[in-house]
Amino acid sequence: MKIVHFSDTHLGFSDLDVLNSNGVNLREGDFYKAFSDIIDAILKIKPDFVLHTGDLFHRASPTNRAITFALEQIDRLNRAKIPLILIAGNHEAPKSKALAPILKIFDSFENVYAAYSQNAEIFEFKDINFYALPHINDEKKLLGELDKIENSLDLNKKRILLMHATVGAYYLMHEFGEWVFPKEREYLFEKFDYVALGHWHGFSGLKKFNNVYYAGSSERTSSNDTRNDKGYVVIDLDKDLKVRHETIKLRKFLKFELDAKNLESEIKQLDLSKIEGAIVEAVLYNLDINLSMEIDNSYIKSHFDRASYVKIKRHLLESKSESYENVEAITLQDYFLEYINTQIEDEKQKKRVIEKARELFSIVETGL
Ligand SMILES: [Mn+2]
Incomplete structure (x- = not known):
């Protein structure tokens, strides 16, 4: 039995004030591309099931573009008759009862099994059950739903648990509403053949267990996330559990550190071979306030003109920047x-x- 697990696709996420050739925010477009690349790969692999462990959308009320994109792409899986098991993450879970859950848009898809209400769902198939615990705002309720799952395990079938949570302090995203899975319930994991986790944005197998994995996100939601290994997980459940992470191609993030005191020679020595279409961060250091005023952003940017976006960061020498701030005060x-x-x-x-x-x-x- 083959399963593909992906997660945290954050459709509708946008960042940086720049558009792509279709007039769509460049980064928003990158997230769509990552998603359709993963759907392409799934259609080639033809797995028995696909799992998505939350934050399909970046917001609880996504834009029309994000919604229509998701419908088109999920429909490709639906038409290929590959069942998709989906849970709501903290990003798309409605923050109030007045808001209808966005994942309801897949209700009419025959092969989509989405858990988005404030309840755990069990999706039963011939040889395998999926225990889907979506993000639930009320933690007490969440633990009650976990009890329900624990009490409904069918030991004659293969069992997969889906959650959107932080397991162990290392995987904290420091986000609103994130759920830290209680340590004293971790014994539950060994009752499953595979525990599919969403929330953490890097692919990661939890060391303490041999069957608990974060698929990671499909793109970078911040320029602090410099990981290049975004993609999806292929799981083989036949005998021993086999887990393989496959990466997709992302837009490059490149960081250049430039000594402001030797700027011209620093720029001459730059390796710009991978600059095409990249997002560039140029950091100027060794900079005092007078020198900083002499260096124009457009001068720096002109050397990176094949990049899609250039962000310039100026690190002022400390003592000078202090006296400068005093002047402003x-x-x-x-x-x-x-x-x-x-x-x-x-x-x-x-x-x-x-x-x-x-x-x-x-x-x-x-x-x-
Ligand atoms: Mn996320």
Whole structure:
């Protein structure tokens, strides 16, 4: 029995102020591409089942584009008669009862089994049962639903558990509403042939167990996520459990660190062979406030013109940036008077200039 597990596809996620050639936000388009690449791969693999463990959508109320895209792509699986088991994650779970759950859009799909209400669902097939625990806002209720699963295990069939949760403190995403699976319930995992987890964005097998896996996300929801190994998991359940992670091709994220004091030679030495279409972060360091004012963003960007997006970060030398912040914190008048104080030595003349400056500032400030 072959199963494909993927997760955290965050359809509708957008980032960076740049459009692709279809006029869609570049990163939003990247997430659609990652999704359809995975559907392409699944149709080639022809597994017996497909699992998606939550955060199919980035929001509980996705845009029309995200919804129609999801419908089109899931329909490809549906028409190929590959059953898809799906649970709601914390991102798409409605935060209030007034909102209808978005995953309900798949109700009319014959081969889609979605758990999105605030209940656990058991989807039963001939040789295998899927125990689907969606994200549930009320933790007490969530634990009650977990009890229900524990009490309904059919030991004559293969068993798969689907959850969207943090298991072990390492996998915390520091997000609103994320659920930390209670350690004292971890004994449950060995009652399943495979535990399919969503929420953590890197592919990961939990060391303590040999059957508990995060599929990881299909794309990067932040430029801090520099992982290149995004994709899907292929599971072979026939004898011993075999788990293989397959990666898909993502847009490149490239980071360049540039010494601002030797900028020209630093730029000359750049390896730009992989720059085409990439998202670039150029970090200027060794920078004081005067030098920073001399270096124009457009000058830096002109060297990365084959990239899709260039973000420039400036790391000011610490002592200088402190004094700069102090300048901002005082009024322009105080700053100017302080300047006069240091520039004019003759006390009489200094007093005269300071009085004149105060007079002029008072005119500006009262608007007379
Ligand atoms: Mn997620």
